[in-house]
Amino acid sequence: MVDSVSEQVMQLEQRVERLIRLCDQLRDENRVLLRAQESLNAERAALLDKNETARARIEAMISRLKALENNG
Template sequence: MVDSVSEQIAQLETRVEELMRLCDRLREENRLLLEAQESLNAERAALLDKNETARARIEAMISRLKALEQNA
């Protein structure tokens, strides 16, 4: 009976260690995913800014072309 309890405790310790390793791995994976998300959000913001700048430049060009057309 004592061996059985010792074996159960050893199995429980092994399982707890496995769960701790899994928790560490998941924590690290979560950290990496959060970093990737932040990077993608920053990239998206930069692309939106570039898009807005391009749109404003195109609108300005169209306005100048219309002005030239009216003066011609």
């Protein structure tokens, strides 16, 4: 009976250790994913800004072309 209880305690300790390692691993992965998400969000914001700048430049060119067309 003592061996059985001792064995159960050892098994429980092993399971707890595995859970701790898994939690550590998941915490590390979560940190990596959060950094990647921050980077992608920054990249997205930069691309949206570039897109808006390009759109404004194209609209300005179209307006100038229309003005040239109307003056010509």
